[in-house]
Amino acid sequence: MAEVAAPTLRLTGTVRARYETPQAFQVAGQIATRRVDAGQPVAKGEVLMTLDDSDLRQSLNAAKAELASARASAAVAQSDLERARTLFARDYLSRQAFDRAELEAQQRSDRQASARAQVEQAKTALAYATLRAESDGLLTRVSGEPGQVVGVGQPVARLAEAGPREVEVAFPSNVRPPPAGELLLGDETLALERRQVSGSVDPASRTWQARYRIDGALPAGVGLGEVVKTRFAAASDRRAAAAPLYRVPVAAVDARGEGAQVWRIVEGQARPLAVSVARIERDRALVSGEALKAGMAVIALGTHLLNPGMPVEALAPPGAEEPAS
Known part of the structure; x- marks a missing residue:
């Protein structure tokens, strides 16, 4: 039985800026x-x-003219108010007439403030x-x-925008983007860390769009929009494989009873070891299990006839036996 490397997924990605602003x-x-x-x-x-900006300049000129008119009108109203205040103090003017003069001055002052604001808006629009x-x-x-x-x-x-660069990768709809991966740049590799994943599968391409931060600086020749190669650990259950995988003959996997198991010979007797089957490859199977170790010999034939503790004899000494791998 030989340990195998975890399956990987190789995809192309595109170098993007962290912020791309219209x-x-x-x-x-x-x-x-x-x-x-x-x-x-x-x-x-x-x-x-x-x-x-010809129309915007005309609007600004009109706003300035309106402000000049409002300023002059406010000045006249303020002068009338001062005169009315003097007359009212000497009882030459009624209270009603004085209140009217005071209201008129306030209205023209408000008009002047409005005209001043319109001038500022026109200046801002011209700058835009x-x-x-x-x-x-x-x-x-x-x-x-x-x-x-x-x-x-x-x-x-x-x-x-200038600053950090990222890699945008499209994953097939049946593969959830993993949290980390690698950017392959010839003989050099840079670590990738997932930053965000699209909220749903793109209906047109049927892919997940994921963005990955780049741990390190890109070479000078790799610019925005460059198509690059990436590598990610893949697992059939969409989660990173937590245990090492081992390749054994398909016939060595016994699926009777309460789950898959393989058999080995311990002191001349058959002993089962519980395993999880990750994938079947023609005549081989990829399995994982806490008790499995690289180089361990397992029974490859007749496992459906075995029972725990059954006497079993190896066909050849372990040193001469070709391990199942």
């Missing part, structure tokens, strides 16, 4: 200029695209006509073109 304008309009291309590295605050990179990184996609009319929040580029 870049979009916060105001609608027509793209006037595009200053970047896909695959170009950018720095935080760098201009990516601009919109035609320039799309800037949110952080350092690499543009993996640029879809916006000059002359294109875009809406608020419509993605025009995709930014892979």
